[in-house]
Amino acid sequence: MVLKIIDQPRYVCALGAMQTVQGICRAVPVLHAGPGCAAKLAGGIAGSNGDSGYISPQIYPCTNITENEIVFGGEGRLKETIENALRMIDGDLFVVLSGCTTEIVGDDIAQVVSSFEGSEKPVIYVETAGFKGTNLQGHEWIVDAIITQYLVKKPGKGRIKGLVNIWGPVPSFDPFWIGNIRELEHLIREIGLTPNTIFGENRGIEEIDRIPQAEFNLLVSPWVGLSNVKKLEEIFGTPYLHYPVLPIGAYESTRFLQVVGKFAGIDPSLVTAVIDRHEKEYYYYIERTSDVFLENRTMSRRFSTVTSTTDALAVSRFLVNDFGLIPATQFITDKPPEEYHETIRQYFRDFTYRISTDIVFSRDGYEIHEEIRRTDYHGAPLIIGSIFEKKLAEELQGNFLAISVPIKERLILNSSYVGYQGGLRLLEDIYSYVFKQFN
Amino acid sequence: MVVNTKLHAHETRENRLGSITGYSGTLKDLHHKACCGTLQDKERCFSQASTCNAACAFSILSFIVDAAMIQHSPSGCAVTAMQVSNSKDQLAAKIGLNHSKSCYVCTDMDETDTIYGATENLKEVILETYRRYRPNAIFVGASCVSGVIGEDLESVRSEVSGIIPIPVALVYCEGFKTKIWASGFDAAFHAILTSIVKPPEKKSNIINIINFYGSARKEITEIFHEFGYEPLFLISNTTIEQLSRISESAATISTCGTLGSYLGNGLSDLYGVPYVVSLQPHGIEGFDCWLSELGKVLGKEEEIKTYLAREKEKYLPKIEEVKRKLKGLKAVVGMGPGFNFNTSRALQELGIEIVYSAAWHFDRQYDDGKIPSAFDHLAHNSPNDFPLNVCDLQNHEMIHILKSAKPDIFFSRHTGSTVWAMKLGIPALCLYDEYDIFGYKGLLNFAYSILDKVTNRSFTENLSRRVKLPYNDWWFSQNNNHFLKSGEDNGS
Numbered sequence: 001m002v003l004k005i006i007d008q009p010r011y012v013c014a015l016g017a018m019q020t021v022q023g024i025c026r027a028v029p030v031l032h033a034g035p036g037c038a039a040k041l042a043g044g045i046a047g048s049n050g051d052s053g054y055i056s057p058q059i060y061p062c063t064n065i066t067e068n069e070i071v072f073g074g075e076g077r078l079k080e081t082i083e084n085a086l087r088m089i090d091g092d093l094f095v096v097l098s099g100c101t102t103e104i105v106g107d108d109i110a111q112v113v114s115s116f117e118g119s120e121k122p123v124i125y126v127e128t129a130g131f132k133g134t135n136l137q138g139h140e141w142i143v144d145a146i147i148t149q150y151l152v153k154k155p156g157k158g159r160i161k162g163l164v165n166i167w168g169p170v171p172s173f174d175p176f177w178i179g180n181i182r183e184l185e186h187l188i189r190e191i192g193l194t195p196n197t198i199f200g201e202n203r204g205i206e207e208i209d210r211i212p213q214a215e216f217n218l219l220v221s222p223w224v225g226l227s228n229v230k231k232l233e234e235i236f237g238t239p240y241l242h243y244p245v246l247p248i249g250a251y252e253s254t255r256f257l258q259v260v261g262k263f264a265g266i267d268p269s270l271v272t273a274v275i276d277r278h279e280k281e282y283y284y285y286i287e288r289t290s291d292v293f294l295e296n297r298t299m300s301r302r303f304s305t306v307t308s309t310t311d312a313l314a315v316s317r318f319l320v321n322d323f324g325l326i327p328a329t330q331f332i333t334d335k336p337p338e339e340y341h342e343t344i345r346q347y348f349r350d351f352t353y354r355i356s357t358d359i360v361f362s363r364d365g366y367e368i369h370e371e372i373r374r375t376d377y378h379g380a381p382l383i384i385g386s387i388f389e390k391k392l393a394e395e396l397q398g399n400f401l402a403i404s405v406p407i408k409e410r411l412i413l414n415s416s417y418v419g420y421q422g423g424l425r426l427l428e429d430i431y432s433y434v435f436k437q438f439n
Numbered sequence: 440m441v442v443n444t445k446l447h448a449h450e451t452r453e454n455r456l457g458s459i460t461g462y463s464g465t466l467k468d469l470h471h472k473a474c475c476g477t478l479q480d481k482e483r484c485f486s487q488a489s490t491c492n493a494a495c496a497f498s499i500l501s502f503i504v505d506a507a508m509i510q511h512s513p514s515g516c517a518v519t520a521m522q523v524s525n526s527k528d529q530l531a532a533k534i535g536l537n538h539s540k541s542c543y544v545c546t547d548m549d550e551t552d553t554i555y556g557a558t559e560n561l562k563e564v565i566l567e568t569y570r571r572y573r574p575n576a577i578f579v580g581a582s583c584v585s586g587v588i589g590e591d592l593e594s595v596r597s598e599v600s601g602i603i604p605i606p607v608a609l610v611y612c613e614g615f616k617t618k619i620w621a622s623g624f625d626a627a628f629h630a631i632l633t634s635i636v637k638p639p640e641k642k643s644n645i646i647n648i649i650n651f652y653g654s655a656r657k658e659i660t661e662i663f664h665e666f667g668y669e670p671l672f673l674i675s676n677t678t679i680e681q682l683s684r685i686s687e688s689a690a691t692i693s694t695c696g697t698l699g700s701y702l703g704n705g706l707s708d709l710y711g712v713p714y715v716v717s718l719q720p721h722g723i724e725g726f727d728c729w730l731s732e733l734g735k736v737l738g739k740e741e742e743i744k745t746y747l748a749r750e751k752e753k754y755l756p757k758i759e760e761v762k763r764k765l766k767g768l769k770a771v772v773g774m775g776p777g778f779n780f781n782t783s784r785a786l787q788e789l790g791i792e793i794v795y796s797a798a799w800h801f802d803r804q805y806d807d808g809k810i811p812s813a814f815d816h817l818a819h820n821s822p823n824d825f826p827l828n829v830c831d832l833q834n835h836e837m838i839h840i841l842k843s844a845k846p847d848i849f850f851s852r853h854t855g856s857t858v859w860a861m862k863l864g865i866p867a868l869c870l871y872d873e874y875d876i877f878g879y880k881g882l883l884n885f886a887y888s889i890l891d892k893v894t895n896r897s898f899t900e901n902l903s904r905r906v907k908l909p910y911n912d913w914w915f916s917q918n919n920n921h922f923l924k925s926g927e928d929n930g931s
Contacts, residue, residue: 003567004560006514006545008524013515028909034583034614036491037515043494043854044518052858058834059909062488065615070587084485084922088835088914090907100513101583101615104553130513131549131584363547366571387525406521 008365008388009044010307010333010405013100013130016041016173017138021095022055023171025204028091029055030123032078032109033099035064037130045135046172048408061085065101074102078112086121092205093150095142096125103129124149134335136224136308139170143228151212152235160213162194164264165238167229168220168246171199174310175407179416180246184220187253187419190274191261212236218260220246222309222347223340244347246314249322249423250282251352278420285424292431296439299431300399302326302377306368306385307404308334312359313347315384315403318423320351325382327357328375331368333385333404336361372396382430399433441806442632442705447593448611449629449701452619453480456700458802460618462829463920466796469827470818473803473810481923489799489832491614493580494519495623497543499651500578500610500630502527502675503682507542507574511561511590512582516614517545530652530675542572548584556588558595565595569603575679576606576635578627586613606679608634618831619800621697621775628702631674631682632709639687639710645671646733647691647706649699655874655881662730665746666739673702686710690736692729694719694873696811697777697802704806718813719777722785722885723755725813726878754879758789761886765789768893771844771860773797773830773837774852778870780813782850783821785876789886793825795844797837799853801829828919834859835910839919841865848893864903866892 015037021029031038038057051057061084063069063077078096085094098109109125116123126145128138166188169180178200185195196214198207217229217240229240241263247256254275261271286293293299303325305312312330319325327348336344341361349356362368369392372383381398383389387408393400402408403417417426442449452458461481462469472478493510497519501508510517520543527541546564548557565577581592596607608630612623646668648659653672663670668689671681685691691706692715693699703714717732718725727747734743768791772783776798783793804810830836832853841849841860849860849867860867868888870876876885 001559001563003563004547004549004557005564005567006517006547007571008543009514009517009520009545011514012518013513015515016518031488033488034491035489035618036494036614036620038488039490039855040494040518041515044521047522052855054907054909056855057488058832058855058859060488062486064486064489064618065583066618067615070615080484081486088485088910090909090911099583100553101587104584104587129550130515131553134514390525391528406524408525 006363007367010363010365010386010388011173011335012041012044012135014128014133014135014138014141015097015099015130016045016135017128017142018060018097019045019135019172020139020142020170021097022053023177023199024093024208025202026054026090026092027204028085028089028094029060030082030085030094030096031060031062031099032074032081032096032102032107033062033065034101035062037099038062045405049175049412055091059089061089063102065099070101070105073105073107075107075112078107078109079115082112082116082123086116086119086123092121093208094121094123095145096123097128098125099128100130103127122150135173136170136334137337139173140225140227143225144231146208147228147231147235151208154209154212157213159215160194160210161215162192163196163210163214164188164193165196165211165214165217166220167217167225168310170224173405174308175403175405175412176416179412179414180418182414183416183418183422187247187257188218188260191257191264191266191271193260193264193266212238214238216241216263218243222313222344223336224310244313245317246310246418248314248318248417248426250279250420251321252314252317253420253423254279282420282424293427296434298380298399298437298439299434300325300377300380300382302328302379303382303384304328304330304372304375306331306333306383306389308332309336309344311404314417315426316348316357317351318426320355322423323427327351327355328377328381329358329360329371331371332359332361333363333368335363399430401429401433441701441708442629444633444709447609449622449625451617451622452625452800452802453617456802456804456806458619458800459829460800460831461923462801463923464827465824466818466821466827467824469801470814473801478803481925483831483833483922484924485922486831487834489618490620492617492620492623492626493582493612493614495620496610496612496627497580498523499624499674500627501543502530504676504678505540505575506679507568507572507577508544508580509561509564509568509577510545510580510582511548511557511585511592512545512580513548513584514545516582517543519543520545534653534656534676536676540572542568542574544568548582553584553588556590558590558592561590561592562595562598565599565607566602569605574605576608578608578610578630580610581613583614586615606634621800624698625701628705632702632705635679635682636686636706637683639684641687642689643684643687645669645688647671647673647685647688647712649673649691649693649702650695651675651698651873654872655877658877662746666737666742668737686712688712690715690733692717692733695777696805696813697775700802700805714807716807716809716812718784718816719781720878721781721876722788722882723879724784724788725781750879754883758879758883758886761883761890762790764890765791765886768792768847768889769794770848770850771795771797771841771846772850773856774850774870775799776801776811776814778852778873780811780817782870782876784813784817785882785885786850787821788882789889791889792823793821794846795840796825796827797830797840798827799830799832832856835914836919838863838908838910839915842915843919848889861899861902862906862908864900866896866899868892
């Protein structure tokens with residue numbers, strides 16, 4: 001038998017996607033789950049970046065399942081909880097999420113939620129039992145439920161010219177989610193498009209209601225959200241542009257603007273003007289600091305990432321295409337569904353100068369670390385991952401940056417590595433570690 | 440008998456101690472009902488997410504230096520590994536230890552496992568974990584899923600016990616088993632008592648201190664050295680070898696009654712290690728009582744008296760000075776019962792009036808069958824009989840209380856409970872560390888923290904002016920105990 005082991009957990013279960021609901025302003029997760037699921041999951045994913053917004057895990061209505069509900073069923077308890085939640089909590093959208101126990105004992109969540117059809121505030125449900133998938137799959141299921149249980153029931157409105165829904169960054173699980181979404185908005189706004197996003201401050205039910213009116217959906221992610229934009233195309237006939245790379249730095253941001261501009265039919269001269277302005281500024285900084293980039297004893301030439309598919313791809317593309325480093329193996333730790341594995345491999349074979357890199361899908365941090373130890377980086381490795389890589393990098397006398405959960409030891413409010421600015425931020429952070437050592 | 444070593448699992452607090460999570464009344468009424476046996480738990484017909492005993496069990500076990508944690512669960516339950524990922528190293532570094540190793544894995548149970556079971560994989564994971572890390576013990580945690588599908592963990596343990604030469608301890612901390620997350624401490628300590636601790640071979644001069652993270656390690660070590668004893672701070676930063684010999688210690692004492700009850704009384708019952716029953720060392724009276732009761736057990740009463748008198752001389756005048764500036768302040772306290780009643784006493788020592796109190800749960804007795812000392816002391820000595828709710832960390836109840844009680848300051852301890860007072864414009868002080876009010880010096884620092892909080896209210900007011908609470912007005916026009924079902928017993 002194949003050993004199934006998570007060593008150094010870097011993703012959580014489907015219910016962890018409660019953070020996606022919480023990422024929508026005034027949306028309220030209602031949990032039909034054990035008493036500890038919300039606090040634990042939030043502590044692990046959002047923990048070191050804070051989680052005390054308008055709605056927080058302490059606010060989530062939750063049935064706090066006990067033996068009683070396991071023996072006698074918890075449907076009555078759920079109904080009572082939703083009723084009181086609607087009365088008490090000032091929210092715009094209530095999303096019922098089930099946990100492991102309630103699904104195993106067979107509570108009919110759909111049936112319970114259907115009794116709230118027509119209530120003043122919409123109530124939808126998602127089966128997010130922990131054993132069914134990861135928090136990233138849970139994220140997709142939640143967006144899917146918003147489309148299929150809420151949006152389809154709204155009367156159709158016309159398209160809004162230039163309106164683009166942006167999908168990709170996953171609330172909380174991507175520690176830079178807000179900053180990343182805002183920067184993507186900023187980039188497409190600059191080429192004359194109007195972004196529509198549903199996560200973060202001042203984004204909520206109105207933005208959700210506008211989703212069907214967009215001219216196209218823009219998915220900026222290797223795989224998370226692909227099923228959602230397909231669903232939107234199927235139901236509302238909205239075309240989508242799948243741009244698999246979260247753009248970091250000049251090379252990718254420029255390419256991103258060109259591809260999006262072309263897809264949207266934007267005048268190429270406008271796009272070129274925006275690109276030129278950004279590149280000029282970006283390379284002012286790069287030129288000014290290249291002495292420091294190049295003249296030091298400790299910066300690495302080869303790197304590995306140990307992170308989500310999105311960040312492994314985004315960071316690799318930046319370090320190779322923008323910054324001239326050579327990739328060693330990249331380790332993908334967010335357990336993407338197997339159907340995407342081959343496509344993801346292709347993405348890592350497409351760097352400049354025909355550079356390509358091996359990738360390994362793994363949830364086993366021990367094996368990943370052993371593999372990194374076995375690798376000869378021909379110098380100090382740069383390891384970009386989570387806090388789990390900190391000691392490893394020290395052991396190997398390499399360079400290190402934590403960018404994905406568990407991230408720890410740094411605070412992210414609205415920073416972002418996306419765009420031209422984001423590339424500069426990433427260099428600042430990498431070199432801040434490099435400079436801690438003797439140079 | 441506290442610890443029934445024949446039982447695989449501890450009994451939950453609800454069943455063992457008659458602990459409750461729902462009550463609305465006053466301090467003295469609760470005391471009366473707890474003493475005369477008429478206290479009944481009340482269920483809620485609406486609840487918000489609280490927390491689970493697995494989090495408590497594994498957040499303390501995972502700080503053992505050389506033990507491995509295995510969670511037999513879907514991936515989400517192992518999220519505690521993310522939370523402790525670097526904390527263990529940081530804590531070790533703080534006390535100058537360089538031997539911390541982290542090992543925390545999960546069997547990642549999936550849908551197929553819920554149908555066919557996954558004990559085979561668990562067995563392989565245990566063996567692989569041993570191969571990888573050579574820990575000196577492995578703690579295997581049950582989960583809601585493993586519990587509901589009825590995984591036979593005991594057989595897995597028997598199977599692997601013949602293969603690997605270290606104890607494999609089972610931690611029965613299924614989230615649905617109890618509403619009182621402190622039961623998770625008991626689950627962890629049951630595992631330690633039944634699988635790790637060995638019968639004593641000799642007596643030592645070690646005092647077991649049951650605590651969380653040992654922040655006052657330096658101060659306590661100095662005090663204990665004066666009397667010829669060595670403290671052993673349990674259980675973070677201890678080794679399996681140290682834990683196996685805690686039965687040889689001269690006494691056990693705790694900084695938190697809730698935390699200490701099962702292990703302290705268990706060691707006393709099983710191995711005759713005296714468990715010091717006292718107030719916890721918060722503030723003047725707590726510190727006096729904590730050390731004096733320990734002194735009685737050790738036969739060091741005179742020495743401790745002299746020590747306390749010397750320290751009092753140093754700090755009491757300074758405390759008196761700051762007390763004058765705190766005069767007239769009204770406070771609300773919202774914490775677990777262990778810290779709540781000790782913090783309340785310390786606040787009253789500073790002349791601060793408690794106007795409302797909320798305890799997340801309530802133990803009507805500890806494992807020695809006695810009412811918790813700190814609660815008993817407060818009920819007898821509090822200058823006023825204030826309203827008190829046992830509210831299971833229910834935010835809606837807490838906010839309602841704060842909004843109507845309008846205190847000058849709110850004292851919290853639990854993650855996620857501080858900011859809500861601030862959102863109401865009430866300055867809030869989170870006593871995040873268990874030693875924040877430790878002894879006279881701690882009380883002095885605490886007094887200045889309070890003074891600082893109520894003096895500069897800018898952060899609180901700036902925030903509260905710009906945020907809205909997530910509750911409808913409807914809620915605030917109800918009683919704060921609106922959702923408590925009346926007169927219902929949970930069968931305990």
